[in-house]
Amino acid sequence: NAGVMQNPRHLVRRRGQEARLRCSPMKGHSHVYWYRQLPEEGLKFMVYLQKENIIDESGMPKERFSAEFPKEGPSILRIQQVVRGDSAAYFCASSRGVGNTEAFFGQGTRLTVV
């Protein structure tokens, strides 16, 4: 049973380019969460999605960032016109449902903006 799969593992973008981060949840999981982690810091919640729906995007910057979780295919976190401050590790987690079931994290995508 494959875990949460994220790709790419490492992504380098020049300032102004777009970054697309993909996350395939564990089999049977329909809830996906994106977190951002700056070096030496904790994880910061960004967005919570279910299939075709954004449930909570309270942690997402208002501009340039968007997320989707289509009926078919992986969840996508999209960052337009990247800036140096976007450099971070972006983790995706998935869970079977809400409530007190554990969330499993992917290996993360390390975005570097040069």
Place this chain on the structure above:
Amino acid sequence: QQPVQSPQAVILREGEDAVINCSSSKALYSVHWYRQKHGEAPVFLMILLKGGEQKGHDKISASFNEKKQQSSLYLTASQLSYSGTYFCGTALSSGSARQLTFGSGTQLTVLP
């Protein structure tokens, strides 16, 4: 609001015990503990719900003191594999159980 973890870092010898605390200024519904090794994904350890329960597996256990809004993670007879950064994630209600707010982490180093 971000929970406060203490200590920020701890160094142990193999076989020693450690306690990591996670405190919140708000009433918590649940506390989730994760361990993350450098460059890897956070790995789930356990969830504690309000009500003051205690959980554990192997030599790692945790408690949740509802009166103090504090959770403590206990590592007994630490092993080299326990090294990593421990994060607590807190939820204020069952509806927010997945939109966790994480502390800054406690870096644990176990030396042989």
